[in-house]
């Protein structure tokens with residue numbers, strides 16, 4: 001049974017079409033990264049999944065239950081880190097957690113939860129004095145209450161410094177190892193790379209790709225960029241390199257530098273140059289970064305998606 005099923009989901013806010021016929025599944029036990037630029041519709045999707053807003057059309061089930069008919073049960077089994085921090089200034093971290101533990105009928109210890117998110121030192125301080133990162137840590141601790149079956153984290157790294165972002169990823173891994181399904185949104189590809197089993201890329205309210213990180217990388221042509229320093233290069237050589245199998249593009253950066261986009265082995269490119277009597281002085285390779293992949297799917301430029 002999938003943890004989340006979204007079928008033909010459409011959501012309009014007046015004239016604004018935020019989601020258009022969106023369908024995808026999050027399998028039980030996986031870490032699913034929901035990626036998209038600002039305004040793509042990530043929060044809207046999460047809000048429909050949690051029944052905070054109603055869809056214009058389409059069906060959503062969560063943990064096998066209809067999202068609208070069973071929202072109470074779904075929320076009791078789900079830990080949510082919402083977008084934007086909503087702590088209560090006059091309550092301490094301990095009080096926030098006691099409230100969350102009570103409302104979920106759970107038996108967690110506030111200290112233990114705050115220890116996990118690195119906020120135990122501030123346990124009795126009022127949240128009004130917290131930095132953005134501290135508030136984000138507190139919200140994450142609240143999401144962990146009651147060992148939820150499903151964790152939904154909307155932009156969980158917001159306000160966290162690099163250490164905080166790393167710790168957040170560790171918690172995602174731990175929760176997943178315990179058996180929780182994790183669904184988290186981000187507009188930063190790098191954040192999802194380290195922890196996600198699969199990634200869905202949303203663009204203008206539509207899912208443009210769903211795959212493993214490796215699969216996404218492979219689906220973008222020009223997977224590897226090969227930069228070769230030679231003694232000389234001419235048009236004929238450039239044409240010959242371009243027509244090699246697995247080469248999607250080749251350009252010259254200057255009179256002695258060739259940049260080749262190659263999907264397979266780079267040896268063929270180097271052999272072609274040597275066969276033509278061109279001296280290869282040096283070469284470096286660079287794999288398509290995940291930012292390139294993300295950019296190709298969300299802007300349709302830079303690297304061409306197949």
Ligand SMILES: Nc1ncnc2c1ncn2[C@@H]1O[C@H](COP(=O)(O)OP(=O)(O)OP(=O)(O)O)[C@@H](O)[C@H]1O
Nearest residue numbers: 013016018036037038039040041042043044045187
């Ligand atoms: N309450 C609302 N009323 C009107 N339009 C809205 C509302 N909420 C969202 N939108 C619009 O719907 C679209 C999707 O917004 P959404 O917040 O879901 O995107 P997002 O991917 O979460 O973006 P971000 O990364 O900036 O949080 C945007 O065009 C946004 O302007």
